[in-house]
Amino acid sequence: MNVALAARRSYRAELIKLWRPSTAVAMGLLAALSVLSTVLVISLADTDGPAGPAPGSGNGPAGFDVTTGQLAAASGIARGFTGGATFTGLLIFLVCAIAITLEYGQGTLRTLFLRVPNRRGWLAGRLAVTLTLVALALVAALVLSVAVAVAVAGIRGIDTSAWWGTEGVRTLASGYLNALLAAAFFAVLGTVLGLVVRSTALTLAIGVAWTFPIEHIVQDSWSGATRVFPGLVFDTISQGGVVDASYGPALLLGIGYVLVAAAVGTVLLTRRDVTV
Amino acid sequence: MTTTTSRPGTGTGPGTGTAAAAGTAAGAIDVHGLTKRYGRRTVVSGLDVTIPEGVVAGFVGPNGAGKTTTLRMLLGLVRPSAGEGTVLGEKLRDPASYLPRVGALIESPALYPALSGTRNLAALAALAGTGRAETPARVAAILDQVGLTGRGEDLVRSYSLGMKQRLAIGAALLTDPDLLILDEPTNGLDPIGIRETRELIRSLTARDGRTVLVSSHLLAEVEQMCDWLIVVEGGRLAYQGPTDRLMASRTVEVVLRPEHQDDVAPLADLLAGLSIPAVRGPRDVVASLPAPATDDEDDRDHARTLATVNRAAASRGVTLIEMAPRRHSLEDRYQGLVTRARAAAATPASPASTDVEPVR
Numbered sequence: 139m140n141v142a143l144a145a146r147r148s149y150r151a152e153l154i155k156l157w158r159p160s161t162a163v164a165m166g167l168l169a170a171l172s173v174l175s176t177v178l179v180i181s182l183a184d185t186d187g188p189a190g191p192a193p194g195s196g197n198g199p200a201g202f203d204v205t206t207g208q209l210a211a212a213s214g215i216a217r218g219f220t221g222g223a224t225f226t227g228l229l230i231f232l233v234c235a236i237a238i239t240l241e242y243g244q245g246t247l248r249t250l251f252l253r254v255p256n257r258r259g260w261l262a263g264r265l266a267v268t269l270t271l272v273a274l275a276l277v278a279a280l281v282l283s284v285a286v287a288v289a290v291a292g293i294r295g296i297d298t299s300a301w302w303g304t305e306g307v308r309t310l311a312s313g314y315l316n317a318l319l320a321a322a323f324f325a326v327l328g329t330v331l332g333l334v335v336r337s338t339a340l341t342l343a344i345g346v347a348w349t350f351p352i353e354h355i356v357q358d359s360w361s362g363a364t365r366v367f368p369g370l371v372f373d374t375i376s377q378g379g380v381v382d383a384s385y386g387p388a389l390l391l392g393i394g395y396v397l398v399a400a401a402v403g404t405v406l407l408t409r410r411d412v413t414v
Numbered sequence: 415m416t417t418t419t420s421r422p423g424t425g426t427g428p429g430t431g432t433a434a435a436a437g438t439a440a441g442a443i444d445v446h447g448l449t450k451r452y453g454r455r456t457v458v459s460g461l462d463v464t465i466p467e468g469v470v471a472g473f474v475g476p477n478g479a480g481k482t483t484t485l486r487m488l489l490g491l492v493r494p495s496a497g498e499g500t501v502l503g504e505k506l507r508d509p510a511s512y513l514p515r516v517g518a519l520i521e522s523p524a525l526y527p528a529l530s531g532t533r534n535l536a537a538l539a540a541l542a543g544t545g546r547a548e549t550p551a552r553v554a555a556i557l558d559q560v561g562l563t564g565r566g567e568d569l570v571r572s573y574s575l576g577m578k579q580r581l582a583i584g585a586a587l588l589t590d591p592d593l594l595i596l597d598e599p600t601n602g603l604d605p606i607g608i609r610e611t612r613e614l615i616r617s618l619t620a621r622d623g624r625t626v627l628v629s630s631h632l633l634a635e636v637e638q639m640c641d642w643l644i645v646v647e648g649g650r651l652a653y654q655g656p657t658d659r660l661m662a663s664r665t666v667e668v669v670l671r672p673e674h675q676d677d678v679a680p681l682a683d684l685l686a687g688l689s690i691p692a693v694r695g696p697r698d699v700v701a702s703l704p705a706p707a708t709d710d711e712d713d714r715d716h717a718r719t720l721a722t723v724n725r726a727a728a729s730r731g732v733t734l735i736e737m738a739p740r741r742h743s744l745e746d747r748y749q750g751l752v753t754r755a756r757a758a759a760a761t762p763a764s765p766a767s768t769d770v771e772p773v774r
Contacts, residue, residue, distance in 0.1 A: 143543075151540040154533055155526060245524035248491055249585065252518050253541035255490055255510035260541075412491040 144259020145266065151250075152267040164233055165275040168226050172279035173286050175222025180290040183209050210297045212305035216313035219283040223317040223376035226279065228349055228369075230272055230321045231328035235341045237268075238332030242414045257407045265329065272321045280314050312378060319389070320376030326396045327368060330403035336414075368395045442467045442593050442625035443488065445499030445506055450483050450492060450649075457483045459649040461497070465627060465642060470619050472640030472657065473629040476752060480649035481629045482521060485597055488627075489518050502593055514542070517591035519599055523582030527571035531562055531581050534570055535588060542589045552588065560584040561610065575602030583611065587618075594618060594626045600635060608632075612639050637661070637744035645748060647755035660747050666716075670723065671698040671736035681732050688726065690719075700740065 184205045204217055241247040254260045291298050300306065328345065335341045349369035357363040357370060364370045364382040371388050372395075379385035441464050448461040458480040465471045475481050486492035488501060490509025497506070504512040525534050535553040544552055557566045560580040570578060579602050586594055599615070600608045612635060618624045630636050636643070636657075643660055645653040653660060672681050675697055682699050685692040692701040703719050720737060727734050 147541050147543055151537045154537040154540055155529060157533075158528060160528065244526065245522065246526060247524075248486075248520055249524045249538065250541060251491060252489060252513060252516070252520075253538055253589075255513045409493075411493055412486070 141256055141259040141262060144254050144256035145263040148254055148260045148263025149266050150263075152264050156267065156271065161271065164229075165271065165278065168229055168272075168275045169279040169282050171225045171229060172219055172222040172276075172283045175225065176218025176283040176286045177290055179204060179218045179221045180209060180287055180294060180296070183294070183296075206294065206296050209291065210300060212300045212303055213309045214291075214296070214298070215284060215287060215301035215306045216309045218287045219280055219310075220313045220317065220377055222279075222283070223313075223320055224373045226276070226317065227320045227324040227372055227376055230268075231324035231349065232342065232345060234268060234325045234328035235332040235345050236338055238329050239336060239338040239341050242332075242336045243338055245414050247414060248412050251412055258404055261329075261403065261407055265326065268325050268329075269322050272325060273318055276314060276318055276321065280310070280317075284310070316378050316385075317376050319392070320372045323368075323372045323375065323392050323396050326403075327372075327399050330399040330406075333403045333406050365391070368392075371395065441465055441500075442469075443499070443501050443627065445488070445497055445501070448484065448487060448497035448499070449495045450480070450487060451495045457649050458487070461646065461649070461651055463499075463644060463651070463654065465625060465644075467625050468619055468623045469642040470615060470626045470628060470640045471642035471644060472636035473627055473644045473646070474631070474633065474636055474748060475646035475652070479646045481646060482597055483649075484646070485518075485520060485595055485627070485629060489513070489516065489520065489595060491520070512593075514589065515592045516595060517586035517589060517593070518595040518597075519579075519582045519586045520595075520597045522601070523578040525570045525578060525581060525585075528569060530567050530569055531557065531573070531577075532566040534581065535585060538585050538588055544588075556584040556588055559587065559614070576604060576607050579603055580607070580611075583614070592624060594624055596626065597629045598631065599628060600630065600632060608635065615639060633744045633748055645751050645755075647752050648759050650755065650759065652751045652755040657744075661742065661744065666703055667740040667742075668701050668703050668720070669698050669736060669738045669740055670701055670727075670734055671738075672727070673733040673735050677732040680730060681727060681734075684726055684730060684732070685723065688723065690723070698736070 204214075204221075208214060209217055241250070250260060251257060288298060288301075331345055332341050335344060353363060353367045353369045356367070361382045364374060364380065365387065371383070371392050374380050374383045374388040375385065375392050379388065443463055443465040445464075446462045448458055448463065449456065450458040461480070461484060463484070473481055473485070483492060487494045487497075488506070490513060494506070499506045501509075502512045502515050526537070529537070532553055535556055536549055539549045539552060553566070554563070557563050560583055562577060562580055562584065565573070565577065570581065573581065579599065583596065583599055586596065594615075596615070600611050603611060615626050615628065616639060619626055628636070628640065640657050643653065643655065643657045644651070670681060670685075670692075672678060678694060678697065678699060682692055682694040685699060685701055690701050690703065692699050701723070703723075704716055724734060724737065
C-alpha cells in the first residue's frame with residue numbers, strides 16, 4: 139500500500155471518527171475564542187493613539203495593543219481575528235496533542251496500524267483531516283469575528299467605511315492565511331509532541347508549560363526569544379509579523395520547525411514498536 | 415504446509431488428524447528463530463512456529479511467556495530482534511504485504527468509546543479500503559455475526575466488556591481475513607458468550623477454511639476448540655503440533671474401586687502380580703493399562719486386559735464396583751510441559767530447552 143492510498147483511506151476514516159458533537163464543540167470553541175478576541179480588541183482600543191501601521195508590517199502594535207485610529211483603517215477589519223490567532227493556535231496545538239495521545243491511551247493505534255500498515259500514509263491522512271477542519275473552523279471564526287467587529291465598532295462609534303475596500307479584503311485574506319499557517323504549524327507540533335511523549339497528562343504538562351509561561355518568561359528578559367522559540371515564532375506568523383520579529387524570517391523558521399518535527403514524528407511512528 | 419522442519423521432541427512434523435488433513439504445502443504461519451529483546455531482557459527466544467492452513471491453533475503459556483509479544487511480531491506491531499519466515503506466504507519482515515488478509519484482536523478490545531459500534535466498524539472499514547457503498551451492509555453483517563444487531567448505534571462506552579469483546583472480534587472479521595489472530599478472545603465473556611465465541615471460531619475454519627490462531631488461558635476452551643497447539647514458556651517453545659498428539663497417551667489410567675475398602679490392598683497386590691503399574695489410594699487403585707486405540711486389534715487388547723483384571727479380582731473374592739478410565743486433560747499435559755520447560759531452562763547443561771519432549 140503506497141503512502142497516497144494509505145493517506146486517502148486514513149483521511150476517510152478520520153472523517154468518520156470526527157463526525158461527532160465533540161468536534162463541533164471544539165470548532166465552536168475556536169470560533170468563540172476569535173469572537174472573544176474581537177470583542178476585547180475593539181472594546182479595549184485606546185481612543186487617544188494615532189493611526190499606526192497595519193498588522194504584519196513588523197513595526198506596529200499587534201494583537202490587543204491597538205488604537206481606535208488603527209481600527210478605523212482598512213486593516214482594522216482583521217485586528218480582532220488576528221489578535222485571537224495566538225489562542226486558536228494554542229487550542230489546536232492542545233487538541234492535536236491530546237488526540238494522538240488518546241490513540242495510545244485507548245490502544246486504538248494498534249487497531250489502526252493493523253488496517254493501515256503504512257504509518258506515514260496514516261499520519262498524512264490524519265494531519266490532512268485536521269487541517270481541513272481547522273481551515274473550516276477558521277473560516278467560521280473569521281466570518282463571526284467580522285460580524286462581531288462591525289457590531290462592536292458601531293457601539294464604540296468607530297468608522298468602518300475603510301474596511302470594505304480592496305485593502306480591507308486583502309488584509310482579511312492575508313490574516314486568514316497567516317492564522318491558518320500558524321494553526322497548521324501548531325497542529326503538526328502538537329501531534330509530534332503527542333507521538334514523542336505518548337502520555338496525555340505529560341504532553342499537556344509539557345505543551346502548556348512551554349508555550350504559555352516558559353516562552354513568555356524568557357521573552358520578557360530576552361526579546362530574541364520571539365525570533366527563536368517555536369510558539370512565539372508561530373505567533374509571529376499568525377500576526378503577520380510583530381515588533382520584535384518580522385514575518386519573512388519567522389515563516390522560514392516556522393517551516394523549518396515543522397519539517398524537523400514531521401521528520402521526527404515519521405521516524406518515531408515507523409520505527410517504534412507499538413506496545414500499547 | 416504441515417512443517418518444514420522436524421525438531422526433535424517438539425511435536426512438529428507431519429501431523430495427524432484434523433490438523434494434518436487441513437495442512438497444505440505452505441503454512442499459514444511459518445517462522446523460525448523469532449526473537450525479541452528489550453535491552454538485555456529477552457522476551458521471546460528463537461521461537462519456531464509453524465501453523466498449517468485451515469486449523470484453529472491454540473497458543474498457550476503462562477503469563478509473561480511471550481505470547482502477546484509473539485503475536486505483535488507476527489502482526490508487524492513489534493519489530494523482531496531476529497527471526498525470519500512467512501505469514502500467508504509473505505515475508506514476515508514485510509507485514510504490509512500480508513496484513514490486509516489478516517484480522518486480529520490483540521489484548522483488550524481497542525475501540526473508540528465516544529463512537530457507536532457501527533461507526534467504529536465503519537472507520538476501520540474505511541481504513542481497510544472498503545467502498546462507501548459496501549460499508550453499511552458489511553458493518554451490518556458483522557454486527558449480526560457477533561450478536562450486536564440492535565446495539566450498533568449505541569456508543570461503545572455504554573457497552574459491557576463482553577460486548578466490546580464481541581465488537582473487537584467483529585472488527586477483526588471485517589475484511590473477511592484468511593488468517594485470524596485472537597488474543598484472549600473470550601476475556602470478559604459470560605459462559606454463553608464463551609460458547610458462542612467458540613462456535614464462531616470453529617465455524618470460521620469449518621465453513622471457510624480460514625486459519626485461526628487463538629491465545630488463551632482457558633485450557634478447557636483451547637482443548638475443545640483447537641486442533642493445533644503451541645505451548646510457550648519463558649519465551650521458548652515447549653510444544654507445537656496437533657492437539658490430539660499431545661493428548662494421546664500410550665497408557666490410560668483406570669480407576670479400580672473394590673466393593674469393600676479392605677480389598678484395596680489385595681487388589682494392589684493382584685495388579686502387581688499381573689505386572690500392571692498401579693497407584694494405591696485409600697478407596698481405590700489407579701492402574702495404568704494399555705490405551706485403547708482406533709485400531710480394532712489394540713482395542714481388543716485393552717478390553718482383554720480389563721477382563722483379565724476383573725476375573726483375577728473375582729477369583730480372589732474382590733468385587734469391583736467401578737472400572738472407570740480417567741482421561742488426561744490439557745491442563746495435566748500443559749502442567750507437565752511447563753514444568754519440564756522450566757526445569758530445562760534452569761539447567762545450564764541443557765540450553766536447548768525448547769526441545770522439551772512432549773508428553774506422551
